[in-house]
Amino acid sequence: MSFPTPSPAIVCSDLSFAWTDGTPMFEGLDVAIGAGRTGLVGVNGAGKSTLLKLIAGVLRPAGGSIAAIGDVGYLPQHLPLDADRRVDDVLGIAEARAGLLAIESGDVDAQHFEAVGDDWDVEERARGELDRLGLPHVDLDRTVGTLSGGEAILLGLAAQLLRRPDVLLLDEPTNNLDRSARERLYDAVRTYPGVLVVVSHDRALLDLVERIVELLPGRARTYGGNLTAYLEVLAQERETAERLVRTAQTDLRKQKKELAEAQVRLARRLRSGRKAAIEKRVPKIVAGNLKRAAEVSAGKYKGMHEDRLDDARTRLTDAQDAVREDKEIRIELPETEVPAGRTVLTLEGVNTADDLYGPDGVDLIVRGPERIALVGDNGSGKTTLLRLLTGLDAPARGTVRVDVEGVRYLPQRLDILDEDACVLENVRRFAPSASDEQLRGRLARFLFKGDRPAQPVGTLSGGERFRAVLVALLSAEPAPRLLVLDEPTNNLDMASVHQLEQALHAYKGALLLATHDQPFLTALGITRTLTLTRGNTPTNTTDA
Structure with a gap:
């Protein structure tokens, strides 16, 4: 007996798309994605995030067609959230909630009943989604600007889960999430009743999917099974x-x-x-x-x-x-070297106005080419501390003293480059005395070869953008002797994480980074760990 093949949930036919400068991303691409959970993979620059934006309607294709069953929900890598926007507004329940509050206070105006509709339990359902994702402490009247990066991602996910779209697109959803938050997200993915497509470099998350779609130049290939099965097939093919x-x-x-x-x-x-x-x-x-x-x-x-x-x-x-070859970054950075024992950074009693780091604040001395990891749950103040020690924000109490030239900070959002300028022009801003030949040579070692240095930053993928930021920081004048990184492996595929490890192994200065990526920390040879717990004094642990 033969059974009918189920129709795909998403179909992209003869899809074409190019950036505003004419750089093509897709030309005649055909992709069919079935029901259930799908992982979308490919090297950085293959167009994974772009394809999600096209399916979500954020971008419009130059040619071809896109069809999806039902309505589509989309959680982007970087949530465009207004810091003053309230949590209930992000969740899409502000109007219904205001109507409920008015009715409960005795105002029986028809517009309030219209705003509520059938959602009499909307506040309870919203509270339930927040609690399920580990945000029981987040009040519905709170503003987004008071949330950490990880909490903002979970809030965006809660908004999508609350509206339950037929198709849900997730782009690097585990970025900035601590281990417990990731587990809650994994559970939400496992139990999602609709069609789910996820772009991620998180192996545990991609092992929850039922198929892998790999974007290759000019085409897409579909593999049955999760990431582990896909990697086994690739190993056999290689x-x-x-x-x-x-x-x-x-x-x-x-x-x-x-x-x-x-x-x-x-x-x-x-x-x-x-x-x-x-x-x-x-x-x-x-x-x-x-x-x-x-x-x-x-x-x-x-x-x-x-x-x-x-x-x-x-x-x-x-x-x-x-044969698939992983391109490798090949660089030497002897000018960044810091002698062993030389004091690089000193923090004494550093704290925020609300004593985020406990009553005594943060005491920290960094000497020589140390490699120090900042770890802690979402909301424990990792990004806040990085901004304080790099001088972007001033501490409410305590002192910060930097004893070397060339302190460079890589933020989570990679927003230190000019989107409209090309890669070469951006790097030149950091190294104005270098010649074009020297800059192109450095860019080539970071895999920007041929015409790639002339590409506008706004058209780069997450991994390409990261490499552009990294080459800019490491080429800066004076040479960076203290490098501060905030969640550097976010948005990077596995090949790009390996490339980042190569670059940081060549770096000879002091390194301070916040990340939830434990395998990455192990690969870097971290010497010390500073563990942050909200409201408590940080603890120092020597790792090597």
Whole structure:
């Protein structure tokens, strides 16, 4: 018995899209996404976030069509939230809630009943979603500006879960979330009743999906199963491709050898024919015919071996193209070096007006090329502390002293570049005395080659933007001897995280970073951990 194949929930047909400067992203792309949970993957710059924006209607395609069943909800990487906006407004219940409050106070105006509609339990449902995502402390009258980055993401997710769209698109939803918050998000993903498409570099999250759609240049491939199954298939494909490369290389060597041997044999045959004609062992007319026949035969014989050699070269090129190579950043940064023992940064009793760091505040001394991790739950003050020690904000109490030149801060939102300027122009702002040749050389080592340095920053993917920010910071004058990073692996695919690790291994200065990415911290060789707990004095732990 045959069963009908279920119709896909999202269909993109012959989809085309280009940025305002004419840079193409998609040309004739066909993608079909089925019901259930789907992970959308691909290298940075493949267009994952762009595709979600096109499906959500945030961007308009230049050609082709997009069809999705029912209404579409979208949670972007960076929530465009007004700091003064209230929580109930973000959740989409402000009007209904105001109507309820008016009715409860005795105002029976018809407009209040119209605002409430059938949502008499809207406040309870909203409170339930917030509690479920670990935000029981977030009051509905609170403003967004008082929330941490992780709390803002959970609030945006709660808003989507409250309206229950038929199709929900999530772009890097675990960014800025601590471990417990991630677990709550995982649970929400597991139990979501509609169609869900997620872009993420979070392996645990991608292991919850039922299929993987990989964006490749000009096409998309669908794999059944979760991320682990997908990576197993890729490993098998790579092993097969590398075996074909070895076979093709062997065949190429064989064909080169046979061509050389054939050329030697033909040369001998021609010399033998000429010698016979000179010695007049055969009549002149016969010798001429034999010579012409030999030349024709030699040409055909040589052409056959050259064709075989060309075929072998083509097979080798095709086999090499089938092997996926992770591009690597290759840099040396000796000018950033800080001698061991030299004091880099001193914090004494640093605190906020509401004593976020307990009654005694933060005491911290950074010496030499230390690598210090800031860890703690969402709302514990990691970003706040980074802004205080880099001078972006002033502490309410305590002192901050920086004893080296070249302090550089990489914020979560990567908003230190000019969106309209190209990559080269942005890097030049940080290193004004460097020549174009020097800057292009540095950009090439960060994988911006060919025409890529001339690309506007606003058209870059999350990973490309990160590399552009990183090359700008590490090229800055004076050389950065204290590098401060806030959630640096957000929005990065696994290849880009590896590239970041390479860059930071080449960095010789002091490093201070806040992240929830424990494998990343392990790879960097963290020497100390500063653990923050809201309202309590931070604790220092030596890791190595």
